[in-house]
Amino acid sequence: MAHPAQLGFQDAASPIMEELMYFHDHTLMIVFLISSLVLYIISLMLTTELTHTSTMDAQEVETVWTILPAVILILIALPSLRILYMMDEITTPTLTLKTMGHQWYWSYEYTDYENLCFDSYMTPPLELDPGELRLLEVDNRVVLPTEMSIRMLISSEDVLHSWTVPSLGVKTDAIPGRLNQATLMTSRPGIYYGQCSEICGANHSFMPIVLELVPLKHFEEWLLSTLE
Amino acid sequence: MASGTLAKPQMRGLLARRLRIHIVGAFIVSLGVATLYKLGVAEPRKKAYADFYRNYGSMKDFEEMRKSAK
Numbered sequence: 001m002a003h004p005a006q007l008g009f010q011d012a013a014s015p016i017m018e019e020l021m022y023f024h025d026h027t028l029m030i031v032f033l034i035s036s037l038v039l040y041i042i043s044l045m046l047t048t049e050l051t052h053t054s055t056m057d058a059q060e061v062e063t064v065w066t067i068l069p070a071v072i073l074i075l076i077a078l079p080s081l082r083i084l085y086m087m088d089e090i091t092t093p094t095l096t097l098k099t100m101g102h103q104w105y106w107s108y109e110y111t112d113y114e115n116l117c118f119d120s121y122m123t124p125p126l127e128l129d130p131g132e133l134r135l136l137e138v139d140n141r142v143v144l145p146t147e148m149s150i151r152m153l154i155s156s157e158d159v160l161h162s163w164t165v166p167s168l169g170v171k172t173d174a175i176p177g178r179l180n181q182a183t184l185m186t187s188r189p190g191i192y193y194g195q196c197s198e199i200c201g202a203n204h205s206f207m208p209i210v211l212e213l214v215p216l217k218h219f220e221e222w223l224l225s226t227l228e
Numbered sequence: 229m230a231s232g233t234l235a236k237p238q239m240r241g242l243l244a245r246r247l248r249i250h251i252v253g254a255f256i257v258s259l260g261v262a263t264l265y266k267l268g269v270a271e272p273r274k275k276a277y278a279d280f281y282r283n284y285g286s287m288k289d290f291e292e293m294r295k296s297a298k
Contacts, residue, residue: 018277025270029262037258044250050243146286187281189290215290 001133001193002166010167013186013213017169019083027076034072091183093151097144101154101161101174101196104203108142114227122206135205136193141212145219150184162197165211171197186213 002010012018098109102119110116123137144150154163156174163182164171172182186192194209214222 012277022270022274025265025273029265029270032265033258033262036261037254040250040254040257044246044254048243048246050246052243146290188284188286189293215287218290 001136012169013167013188013190013192014169015185015187016083016087017167019086020169023079023083026079030072030076087183091149091185093149093183095145095148096151096153097142098153098155099142099163099174101156101158101163101200101207103158103201104196104207106161106163106196106207106209107157108140110223114223116223116227118226120210122208133193136195136208136210138208138210141191141210143212143214143219143222144184144186145216146186146189146213148185148216152182152184154180154182159200160198161200161207163194163209164197165192165194165209167192168211170194173198186211189213189215 009017009021009024012021095110096112098111100107100109105119105121107117107119118140120138120140120142122135123132123139125134128134128137152163152170152172154172154174155178156176158176160176161174162171163174165184168184168186170182170184172180174180190213192211192213194211196204196207196209198204200207
């Protein structure tokens with residue numbers, strides 16, 4: 001989950017999110033490079049009385065400030081495309097989980113083997129136990145196995161929603177009448193929080209997502225106990 | 229007449245000289261900022277993740293989480 005006054009990303013819990021963080025570092029480095037250059041040049045321009053009033057052309061500098069930005073853009077585009085293709089790699093998911101967005105809760109369906117369906121409503125603040133997180137806890141968490149490729153099928157029963165888990169680098173729109181697919185692969189067990197990311201009405205801020213990632217054995221035990 | 233005369237001051241090319249010096253300075257500053265960010269933030273982050281996962285055991289981590297929950 002996010003901490004108060006946090007500026008950066010949440011800790012990555014999937015390989016894709018790690019790659020996205022490194023790419024963000026790379027791109028932000030370039031942003032700081034360009035911003036510091038522009039700031040320096042602005043301060044130079046503001047601290048002199050020297051002028052050149054007869055400039056006719058500037059072919060050399062114009063060539064430089066055309067080629068250099070093109071090179072910078074290529075330096076950004078190449079890692080970006082690498083990650084884009086990495087996110088779309090064809091894997092053979094071991095599990096499929098369907099989620100439907102509603103106003104204002106998520107419903108989940110595990111239909112690979114048996115038919116397990118449940119709704120996931122936010123826990124109201126007055127019903128929280130000590131230590132629980134306000135506006136983030138739910139009554140029924142989504143339990144999933146770690147270190148396995150999971151296919152998420154995301155849609156909506158009413159208006160637009162968006163299923164997001166920042167630490168896994170997942171944000172997928174839930175669109176009525178459309179089935180969107182995302183792939184989850186978690187590197188470590190834990191509890192990961194997310195919130196609906198597409199405005200969907202009065203309680204848009206009050207329909208969180210909580211994933212509980214556990215080893216496969218414990219996932220199977222949970223599945224069997226819930227089905228009973 | 230004055231016994232010593234001042235040297236004639238530099239009167240031409242002042243802007244060009246300023247630009248020559250500062251264009252190099254601007255690139256040094258901006259590349260320096262980028263290098264500082266890379267060495268101070270980006271590389272330590274990659275190293276932190278690599279160090280974390282080098283000897284990581286997910287079962288051990290999970291059991292520790294379970295123990296601390298009770």
